[in-house]
Amino acid sequence: MMKNPFDLNSMAAQQKTLKASKAMGQVAVESAQAIAQINQQAAQELATLFQKKVAELLKTQDPKSAFDYVHAEVLQDAAKEVHEYQAKLMNVLSSGNKELSQIAQAMIEESKLDLIHFVNEATNNAPPGSEAYVSVFKTSFNTALQNFELIRAAMADSFNSFEKSVENVSNLNNAQKKQPTKGRSK
Numbered sequence: 001m002m003k004n005p006f007d008l009n010s011m012a013a014q015q016k017t018l019k020a021s022k023a024m025g026q027v028a029v030e031s032a033q034a035i036a037q038i039n040q041q042a043a044q045e046l047a048t049l050f051q052k053k054v055a056e057l058l059k060t061q062d063p064k065s066a067f068d069y070v071h072a073e074v075l076q077d078a079a080k081e082v083h084e085y086q087a088k089l090m091n092v093l094s095s096g097n098k099e100l101s102q103i104a105q106a107m108i109e110e111s112k113l114d115l116i117h118f119v120n121e122a123t124n125n126a127p128p129g130s131e132a133y134v135s136v137f138k139t140s141f142n143t144a145l146q147n148f149e150l151i152r153a154a155m156a157d158s159f160n161s162f163e164k165s166v167e168n169v170s171n172l173n174n175a176q177k178k179q180p181t182k183g184r185s186k
Contacts, residue, residue: 020107031096042085101159112148
């Protein structure tokens with residue numbers, strides 16, 4: 001008994017989808033692990049810095065010098081730590097986003113090639129006298145290819161939009177960080 005070649009194509013497509021899903025899952029896990037590591041490192045650094053600053057603060061006797069110390073050093077150091085934390089976090093998110101974009105692009109390209117192969121197989125093996133059906137089929141195929149391109153373009157726009165929003169958050173945080181510094185110098 002001969003197997004239908006379309007069943008084999010279906011199994012191959014399922015395997016490709018499974019492989020891509022695993023790759024996307026791996027990217028998500030790696031990003032989550034990197035973020036967890038950044039959080040743990042930030043918590044440790046913050047605890048160490050806090051202990052050091054409290055010890056230095058307890059050495060001061062004058063309330064005004066204690067206030068000046070907190071205002072000048074503790075708050076600036078905290079702002080610096082927050083900024084470094086955000087930069088690390090944004091790098092992880094951006095990297096994961098790029099990897100996911102590449103996987104999605106590869107999946108779309110593979111699907112497009114599979115569709116082209118399918119149409120070529122179907123039209124090459126069409127029985128004589130079915131030219132009208134082949135023409136309709138090829139028109140549908142061209143429409144499907146255009147839809148693939150629209151999906152790819154929409155996905156690329158989505159990933160670019162996400163990266164821009166991440167950059168905007170980072171720029172907003174940088175602007176807010178600089179703003180109090182100007183207020184203190186007045």
